Amino acid sequence: MRYVGALDQGTTSSRFMIFDETGGVVASSQEEHRQIMPAPGWVEHDPLEIWSKVCTVITDALGRAGLTGSDLSAIGITNQRETTVAWDRTTGKPLYNAIVWQDTRGQVVLDEFTQDQKDRTTHITGLAIAPYFSGSKMSWLLRNVPEVKAAAESGILLFGTIDTWIIWNLTQGLHVTDVTNASRTLLMGLESLTWDGSLLADFGIPQTALPEIKSSSEIYGHTKSDGLFGAQVPIAGILGDQHAAMVGQLCFERGDTKCTYGTGNFALVNTGTEIVRSKKGLLTTLCFKFGEAPARYALEGSVAVTGSAVQWLRDQLGIIQSASEIEELAQSVPNNGGVYFVPAFSGLFAPYWRSDARGVLVGLTRAATKAHIARATLEAIAYQTKDVIDAMAAETGVELSALRVDGGITLNNLCMQIQSDILQIDISRPVVSETTALGAAYAAGLAVGVWPDLDSLRNQWRESARWSPNKESELPTRGYSDWQKAVERTLNWIE
Numbered sequence: 001m002r003y004v005g006a007l008d009q010g011t012t013s014s015r016f017m018i019f020d021e022t023g024g025v026v027a028s029s030q031e032e033h034r035q036i037m038p039a040p041g042w043v044e045h046d047p048l049e050i051w052s053k054v055c056t057v058i059t060d061a062l063g064r065a066g067l068t069g070s071d072l073s074a075i076g077i078t079n080q081r082e083t084t085v086a087w088d089r090t091t092g093k094p095l096y097n098a099i100v101w102q103d104t105r106g107q108v109v110l111d112e113f114t115q116d117q118k119d120r121t122t123h124i125t126g127l128a129i130a131p132y133f134s135g136s137k138m139s140w141l142l143r144n145v146p147e148v149k150a151a152a153e154s155g156i157l158l159f160g161t162i163d164t165w166i167i168w169n170l171t172q173g174l175h176v177t178d179v180t181n182a183s184r185t186l187l188m189g190l191e192s193l194t195w196d197g198s199l200l201a202d203f204g205i206p207q208t209a210l211p212e213i214k215s216s217s218e219i220y221g222h223t224k225s226d227g228l229f230g231a232q233v234p235i236a237g238i239l240g241d242q243h244a245a246m247v248g249q250l251c252f253e254r255g256d257t258k259c260t261y262g263t264g265n266f267a268l269v270n271t272g273t274e275i276v277r278s279k280k281g282l283l284t285t286l287c288f289k290f291g292e293a294p295a296r297y298a299l300e301g302s303v304a305v306t307g308s309a310v311q312w313l314r315d316q317l318g319i320i321q322s323a324s325e326i327e328e329l330a331q332s333v334p335n336n337g338g339v340y341f342v343p344a345f346s347g348l349f350a351p352y353w354r355s356d357a358r359g360v361l362v363g364l365t366r367a368a369t370k371a372h373i374a375r376a377t378l379e380a381i382a383y384q385t386k387d388v389i390d391a392m393a394a395e396t397g398v399e400l401s402a403l404r405v406d407g408g409i410t411l412n413n414l415c416m417q418i419q420s421d422i423l424q425i426d427i428s429r430p431v432v433s434e435t436t437a438l439g440a441a442y443a444a445g446l447a448v449g450v451w452p453d454l455d456s457l458r459n460q461w462r463e464s465a466r467w468s469p470n471k472e473s474e475l476p477t478r479g480y481s482d483w484q485k486a487v488e489r490t491l492n493w494i495e
Contacts, residue, residue: 002450005061005072005233006441007054008434009079009162010241011100011263012311014050016057017437018065018072021450023460025432027065029057036097041104041346044097047085050162051169055228069229074219074448075170076237076440078244079162080263081184084137086148086209089156092168095147099137102264102304102346106136107355109143109203117202124199125183126190126277126284128353132302132346134161135186139203157209161185163238164211167220170228170235174221177211178238179295183286188213190275190284193295216243217290217443237443241436242266242300243288245406247443248435250461251287252296252454255398259385260436261409264349265303267388269396272296280391281351290446299395301350301388305343305359306381307409312343313377319370327412330375337372338363340486341380348490351391357490363482379475381409382419383483386476389423402426406435416465421473422480431462 001020008015015030031053036044062068082101087094099105110129113121118129127133138159141148151157160168161181167174182188182195187205189196195207214220216239222232239247242260246268249258254272259265270287273294277284287298305312310326313319320326340362342348347355361373393399402425409415410429420427432438445451473479 002073003067003071004441004445004450005058005075006437006444007058007075007077007166008241008437008440009050009054009077009166011080014053014057015434015437016061017434017441018061018067019438019441023432023438027061029060029064031057043100043103045083045100047087047094047098047165050098051166054166058228068231069223069233070231072229072233073450074234074236074444075223076239076442076444077163077166077235078239078241078436078440079166079181081161081181081240081242082132082134083162084134084141085160085162085165086138086141086145086151087158087165088151089158092173095151096141096145098162099141101132103137104131104346104355106131106140109136109139113202121186121199121202123277124189124196125186126275127184127186128281128283130349130353130355132349133184133186135199135203135205138205142204152206152209155208157206159205159209160211167235167238170223171221172224175211176214176220176238178214178216179289180216180240180243180286181238182213184240190297214238215289215291217447219447234444234448236447237440239288239440239443242268243286244436244439244443246270246287246298246439248432248437248439249404249406249430250458251404255396257392257400258404258406261306261381261405261407263306263308265306265381265385267301267385267392268298269392269398270296270298271396276395278395280395281353282388282391282395283350288443290443299392301391303384303388304346304349306384307407309341309343309377309380313374319373326374326377327414329371330378331414333369333371333375336376336379337368338365339368339372339376340483341373341376342486342490343380344490348487350388352487354491356492356494358493360486360489362486362489378412378415378418379479381415382422383480385419386422386480400425402428404428404430406430406433416467418475420467420469422475424469424471424476426469427467428463429465431464433464
């Protein structure tokens with residue numbers, strides 16, 4: 001039996017999973033890390049804490065599996081996208097906390113762009129002009145952190161997304177990323193798959209600080225023999241988390257669609273080798289690129305706050321003590337009691353792209369309870385997903401008959417039934433719900449021959465649960481109409 005390891009470094013935690021050649025889970029270990037919020041709209045992570053957690057989960061998972069690093073045929077890495085780290089090339093030490101994808105401080109950089117610059121940037125990258133992406137975060141660091149500016153001037157500055165930071169630490173200073181992560185920076189050309197000189201100039205970012213862009217599946221290098229794994233294990237797969245989920249869900253063909261429910265929600269539809277430029281507020285992005293094969297592209301609908309809204313109920317409001325309690329609480333009432341929650345904590349992402357929006361809780365009466373707020377939170381997850389799925393159908397002309405889903409919230413049966421009712425299609429969850437890690441493992445395993453081709457992967461997919469819609473539900477009609485009214489209330493809050 002051959003084994004592949006997959007590191008899934010996410011927004012709230014790091015997980016290391018070991019898969020066998022049948023795609024089965026051999027072992028898993030997960031550790032949360034801190035969310036640092038020094039100012040409204042600012043979200044940071046400590047890169048050294050993330051690296052420490054990565055070391056912990058790798059060691060723990062290998063121990064649980066009774067394996068050593070040398071037993072792994074390869075390692076794949078998947079990561080929270082857009083989150084940006086700056087570090088010193090000579091010491092390897094971070095120069096500032098990682099600025100997280102949810103962070104909005106980069107808006108001040110984008111506000112200086114002319115309309116021509118904005119239009120050109122969107123055409124080259126396929127992305128919206130939003131602080132969500134890495135380019136404005138890098139520019140902010142260069143302007144506001146003296147250590148970053150000084151490192152740039154002396155030529156020792158390195159920038160990277162979290163995949164790049166981890167690979168740097170796992171190896172002898174290898175500075176690489178893949179096309180999926182690079183496509184989320186506002187700095188890479190969709191067609192060229194290279195850093196775009198005009199965009200680097202607009203953002204004021206030196207190309208010498210950026211990693212080399214590679215495919216999503218190839219041998220990039222090896223872990224240090226005297227390092228964490230105690231062996232030179234090939235690092236052979238890199239994918240941003242949502243792209244990894246597409247691979248894990250086997251969405252290899254045009255029209256294949258999945259939605260990942262994590263800290264945020266991310267729905268992607270494979271558009272094949274065609275670059276489809278959205279007119280409906282979706283993002284045009286890379287789907288994956290395996291070795292020398294042509295790149296595959298996707299349309300994506302990104303929702304900033306879904307699972308983190310449940311965390312907000314737990315951590316900030318104290319309505320629930322653990323995330324798993326929300327299902328029972330929401331189930332205790334037959335409907336939302338007229339309450340709607342739009343969790344626009346960092347503005348609204350797709351298909352609106354309104355950084356001026358902020359969260360609202362509307363429709364409150366004296367009869368409203370915490371159970372109604374809990375149910376409104378689950379409905380918000382599903383309504384936001386409908387917003388982007390409807391936009392995808394309009395862009396591609398492909399009407400979904402079913403949606404493949406993954407991520408932690410898919411274990412919430414009530415939320416998935418609400419999603420099915422709102423979309424009026426079947427919802428399908430695979431046996432391995434953590435498809436981000438599985439996709440990273442598949443990419444790495446393909447590169448070293450654990451799996452010979454895509455058909456060998458297709459044969460491994462199994463369904464664990466399916467939800468079918470209640471055709472009498474009012475959620476997709478009156479409910480969605482009220483949801484749209486609630487969204488309107490979030491707009492123009494920030495000047």
